[in-house]
Amino acid sequence: MPESRHTKELPVSLLTDSEMIDACRVRDFARVFRLVKARAGIYPSMIARQCELTPSRVGEVIAGQRQLLHMDVIERIADGLRIPGHMLGLSRRGWETPAALAVSEREPVHPPAGPGPLAALPGVEVDSILAMAAGTNPSPSTLQALRSSIEDYWRRDDEHGGETLRPAVVGQLRYVEGLLKDRRPTPIQHGLYGVAAELARLTGWTYFDARQYHQARAYFSEALQLAREIDDHPFMANVLACMSLQATYQDKPADALALVSAAQDQARAGTTPRVRAMLAMREAFAHATLGDRKATHTAISEAHSQFERIHEGDPDPAWVTYFDEPKLIVDTGIAHGRLGEAAIAEPLIADALAREDPANQRGRAFHAFWLARTQLQRGKLDQACHTAMEALVPAAAVSSERVTGHLREFYEQLAPYREVPAAVAFEARLRATLPPPVQRTPSSIRT
CATH class of the missing domain: 1.10.260.40 (lambda repressor-like DNA-binding domains)
Known part of the structure; x- marks a missing residue:
């Protein structure tokens, strides 16, 4: 028309x-x-x-x-x-769908296939320059500097989204892979493999957050290969858990369950209660997406049981420290929400959201939209729209297609209430807060 x-x-x-x-x-x-x-x-x-x-x-x-x-x-x-x-x-x-919620499909960018974890990525000239500039052998302080960079990347990813970070992360991944081409003392070599695996996982995560799932899976697979080189089974479990979460977003619950089961197999020996709690919660997400109420409740109970076993001084890997008590609570609420148990989900998500780090813009946006959805399911239209309006502030501050997806889902749930004053106010704030989408070629609307 x-x-x-x-x-x-x-x-x-x-x-x-x-x-x-x-x-x-x-x-x-x-x-x-x-x-x-x-x-x-x-x-x-x-x-x-x-x-x-x-x-x-x-x-x-x-x-x-x-x-x-x-x-x-x-x-x-x-x-x-x-x-x-x-x-x-x-x-x-x-x-x-209003213009602010239209999502333009991006031109696929396929990472090049290769025989192993150290397959060359585009930009051989950059690799050569970095290799010449290094000049010295990596030391323990080099590893510490790289790990500090990764921590900073994750912090900025929470605050702003990962898309603008991706070039720097991929560049550092190439650099570390270049260092791995030479034989080095075992502790340094193992450390470099661990850093490369984490950089590959972070790259995959930024693609996942942008809903570019093919690219995300390629980098997650590379992270698995790198971790396998040093038999880092807990980290392999972590990557598989990321892939399981991605499968829930792709509406592939059977794949999500298979991936998290593989993650739990990798983590059977030598992992901490915090890691096992995180994996149990990912299992709960998979069961909830399948609509299996009993299995979801069992997995939630296991997550809480493992979390209660956490002791100060546990040798938790750095990548799982984010899974604190507010995260456990909000994920519990989301799992119940996925089952349609809004009455259980709402107070849990609200409690966790009140204790969440204000700097975690993406997390606050996700969880606020989940709270708004559960409030709407319970018939609290005015409260749901108010919560969603508050969520627009962190949503506008972070570049994340996943955040936009949660916003879209809430907006669609408002369909029967378009002329109710609270919904009208939310839509007005939505259009004022979020700019129109950038059009790309080719483009299509993804709903």
Whole structure:
């Protein structure tokens, strides 16, 4: 439908009316057109113009002399009258999502395949320059400096998103892989492999956060290969847990469960209670995505049981220290939320959100949108919209397609309440806070 065509939108009261819902469900367009005329003041001539039909054809439909069965005509009616796609058995229409929530598909960028973990990435000239500039053999202080950089990358990833960090992270990954080409003392060599594995995982994470799943999986796989070189089974469990979480976002719960089970196999020996608690919670996510209530509750109980075994001085790897008590609580709430147990989920997420680090912008945005969703599920529309408006502040501060996805899901849940004052206020704040998306070529709307 041409963008310049003015379309009068139907009132929410009509779209939520049981008679209108039933007429759309059975595609009784005689009733639909009569209701549109009576309740929205859109007369047959306007219906014809907005739906690209002839006035005589519309008149015949209203008189019961003609039926409309062709899919392209039904789609024109949905778009012309702004009837949500699901009411007519169609996919979600492009106009249902405001500009701020439109997501442009990116041109895929496939990492080059290689025979092993040290396969050369693009930019051989850069590798050579870095190798010449190094000049000295890496030392324990070199490893410490690299690990400090990784900690800083993760901190900035939480605050701003990882997309702008990715070039620096990949550059450092290339540099470390260059160092690994030479034989070095075992402690240094092992340390370099560990650093490279963490850099590869971080790169995969930034692609995952951008919802570029093919690239994320490639770098996660590279991280697994690097960790395998030094038999770092706990870290392999960590990477597999990341891949399991990605599978839940891709709506592949069976893959998510298989990956987290493999992670738990890797972690059976030599891991700490905090690691086991984190993995049990990822297992709960997988079961919840499958809709298995009993298995989800069992995994949640295991996560809490393992967390209670944590003692000060446990040799936790640095990559799991984020899994503190607020994270345990909020993940518990999210697992219940995935099962539709909003009454259990809401107080848990609210409690954790109140204790969350303000600097973790992405985490605060995620968890606030989860809280808003559970409040909406419980019928607390005003409170849900207020929570979501507060979430727009950290959401606007971080570049994360996953955050946008959570925002989109909440926005879609508001569909039946579009004209309620609280929802109107949220949409106004949404459009004022989030800029229009950057258009890329080729582009498509992902819903």
